[in-house]
Amino acid sequence: xxxxxxxxxxxxxxxxxxxxxxxxxxxxxxxxxxxxxxxxxxxxxxxxxxxxxxxxxxxxxxxxxxxxxxxxxxxxxxxxxxxxxxxxxxxxxxxxxxxxxxxxxxxxxxxxxxxxxxxxxxxxxxxxxxxxxxxxxxxxxxxxxxxxxxxxxxxxxxxxxxxxxxxxxxxxxxxxxxxxxxxxxxxxxxxxxxxxxxxxxxxxxxxxxxxxxxxxxxxxxxxxxxxxxxxxxxxxxxxxx
Numbered sequence: 001x002x003x004x005x006x007x008x009x010x011x012x013x014x015x016x017x018x019x020x021x022x023x024x025x026x027x028x029x030x031x032x033x034x035x036x037x038x039x040x041x042x043x044x045x046x047x048x049x050x051x052x053x054x055x056x057x058x059x060x061x062x063x064x065x066x067x068x069x070x071x072x073x074x075x076x077x078x079x080x081x082x083x084x085x086x087x088x089x090x091x092x093x094x095x096x097x098x099x100x101x102x103x104x105x106x107x108x109x110x111x112x113x114x115x116x117x118x119x120x121x122x123x124x125x126x127x128x129x130x131x132x133x134x135x136x137x138x139x140x141x142x143x144x145x146x147x148x149x150x151x152x153x154x155x156x157x158x159x160x161x162x163x164x165x166x167x168x169x170x171x172x173x174x175x176x177x178x179x180x181x182x183x184x185x186x187x188x189x190x191x192x193x194x195x196x197x198x199x200x201x202x203x204x205x206x207x208x209x210x211x212x213x214x215x216x217x218x219x220x221x222x223x224x225x226x227x228x229x230x231x232x233x234x235x236x237x238x239x240x241x
Contacts, residue, residue: 003033003155004080004105005148007141008072010051010112012037014141023159024152032155033105035148040064043071052113061114069109069120073127076107082127083147084109084116085140089129092147094170101154108147110140173226174215177207 007015016028016035027033041049045067052062076082081100083092085108100106109116109127121127132143153159180191194206216223 001104002031003101003103003151004036005033005151006036006038006076006080006105006107007110007144008038008040008076008107009110009139009141009144010040011110011139011141012039015145017145019145019148019152024149027152027155027158030157032158033152038072038075040068040072043068043075055114059114063114064112064116066117066119066123069116070123073109073120073124080105080107082107082109082124083130083144084111084121084127085132085143085147086111086115086129087131087134087136088115089131091134092130092132094150097147097150098154101151106148106151108140108144110144112139170222173222173229174211175219175222177210177214 009015015037016025019025019035020028024033028035041051044051044065050065051068052064055061055063073082080103083106121129130147132146137143180195184191184196192206194202197203212223215226
């Protein structure tokens with residue numbers, strides 16, 4: 001069974017976009033995943049096909065209408081997680097990406113303007129409000145493409161080596177170690193000697209140490225979480241102070 005992606009958007013022409021080339025594109029051609037778009041505007045009820053209105057209480061911008069979003073959401077059906085792309089959402093993690101990639105697929109609701117009428121989240125509590133990062137985009141489509149790419153590359157057979165998706169940033173709570181390749185010397189800079197030693201134990205130790213050092217320096221938030229998890233006693237064990 002292939003991974004089924006459905007995108008609810010005002011701009012269906014943006015898909016598959018970059019997902020139609022490279023690894024994701026070849027996987028799409030093979031049928032490893034499918035890409036369906038739902039035009040939100042088709043669910044508008046008036047002759048002008050209006051999808052937004054001014055914010056209640058005043059303010060700039062426009063808000064996507066719940067009486068249009070509701071039928072669009074219900075058209076997706078059940079059985080797959082539904083993500084709503086919004087900067088107010090919870091930042092998505094690699095762990096959540098892995099969970100989604102292991103399932104039957106995902107539906108992604110792409111926001112525009114000032115976002116969604118909050119009542120849709122009250123009406124459909126199964127919707128996950130998701131943020132890509134602490135940034136604001138023109139719409140949820142580009143964020144949806146990034147999330148789909150992260151999922152698709154984890155599907156069986158998409159990446160060449162089965163282990164390609166494991167030794168990467170965030171997979172074990174750390175940033176990935178630095179990578180090098182030929183030539184051995186470039187602009188007076190050489191590949192670290194340990195990586196040329198052939199000693200796999202030393203290489204593994206060096207990579208682990210660099211991952212920890214780089215995470216501590218570049219992402220203290222990840223490091224605090226990682227080091228905190230390591231300090232937790234094993235389940236059922238008594239910690240000695």
